[in-house]
Amino acid sequence: MRVAIFGAGAVGCYFGAMFARAGTPVTLIGRPSLVEAVTEHGLILEKDGQTEVLQVEATTDPEAVQGAGLVLVCVKSPDTATAGKAIRRHLAPGTTVMSLQNGIGNAEILAEILDRPVLPVVVYVAAAMAGPGHVLHRGRGDLVLGEGPGAQAAAARFRAVQVPAEVSAQAEAALWTKLTLNCALNAISALTLRDYGTIARRPEALATFTALVEECRAVASASGVTLPADMLDRVLALTTTMPGQLSSTAQDVMAGKRTEIAQLNGEIARRGAALGVPAPLNRALAMMVDLLEER
Numbered sequence: 001m002r003v004a005i006f007g008a009g010a011v012g013c014y015f016g017a018m019f020a021r022a023g024t025p026v027t028l029i030g031r032p033s034l035v036e037a038v039t040e041h042g043l044i045l046e047k048d049g050q051t052e053v054l055q056v057e058a059t060t061d062p063e064a065v066q067g068a069g070l071v072l073v074c075v076k077s078p079d080t081a082t083a084g085k086a087i088r089r090h091l092a093p094g095t096t097v098m099s100l101q102n103g104i105g106n107a108e109i110l111a112e113i114l115d116r117p118v119l120p121v122v123v124y125v126a127a128a129m130a131g132p133g134h135v136l137h138r139g140r141g142d143l144v145l146g147e148g149p150g151a152q153a154a155a156a157r158f159r160a161v162q163v164p165a166e167v168s169a170q171a172e173a174a175l176w177t178k179l180t181l182n183c184a185l186n187a188i189s190a191l192t193l194r195d196y197g198t199i200a201r202r203p204e205a206l207a208t209f210t211a212l213v214e215e216c217r218a219v220a221s222a223s224g225v226t227l228p229a230d231m232l233d234r235v236l237a238l239t240t241t242m243p244g245q246l247s248s249t250a251q252d253v254m255a256g257k258r259t260e261i262a263q264l265n266g267e268i269a270r271r272g273a274a275l276g277v278p279a280p281l282n283r284a285l286a287m288m289v290d291l292l293e294e295r
Helices: 010-021 032-041 077-090 106-114 151-160 171-192 196-200 205-222 231-241 248-254 265-275 280-294
Strands: 003-006 026-029 043-047 050-054 057-059 070-073 096-099 118-131 134-146 165-168
Touching: 003 010, 003 077, 010 026, 010 043, 010 050, 010 070, 010 118, 010 134, 026 032, 032 057, 070 077, 077 106, 096 106, 096 151, 106 118, 118 171, 134 151, 134 171, 151 165, 165 171, 171 196, 171 205, 171 231, 171 248, 171 265, 171 280, 196 231, 205 231, 205 265, 205 280, 248 280, 265 280
Parallel strands: 003 026, 003 070, 026 057, 043 134, 070 096, 096 118, 134 165
Antiparallel strands: 043 050, 118 134
């Protein structure tokens, strides 16, 4: 059963590569530069010290989702509605659609536009594009799927291609947990162009991480979501397990691309304002990254 990936950036290309290396037909839908590179050279996967070249289809045409049994939406959060409208007419009735995106609420946006269930997925992977059609895997690669039609079958398909995946009733809380991790690290990495390890070695880092986590915890609680008690420890663990990692927001800034800061720290600031919960540090970081992005 073919897998189509709409928004084939680092995350989409990584999971597309994992399906392709197991023999699953894969179609990547992405930018012209990606399509040109993959058509000419194949999809390059650099993982565990080895480099593989995988044969996949690549196109810029959203119609290519037609006939796919599994569609992974991997666009940046600001492009969610546009993506939904682009693929809406081309999805087969039995297709399982999954949102592999940062932030919260993307699956709900897609579900409303597509008029069908969309599975929210929490993605834990460190990956980057080393060049057009060349994905570099730096760590992890596991998924937590929300409950819904097709969830168990989709998780089984991922596990069959060596991608750890589980279905959980706590997927929403997991999305908030990942959002908090991103809020603690992404903007700082983007503003300074420093990796997690370098940031964590600063004497001010612990207090800064603590303040960001507590703002996120307060907004999550007001939204009816309880973050893990060890949330700060999880942030610190990322700085030790992936010390050389630049955040995805930093990678976007370096590439001159639009970031997802509005759906990360900006989302906490907006929700906090609506709920009467102060989040000044998240608001300030979102503003600064937004200013940097405009430049």
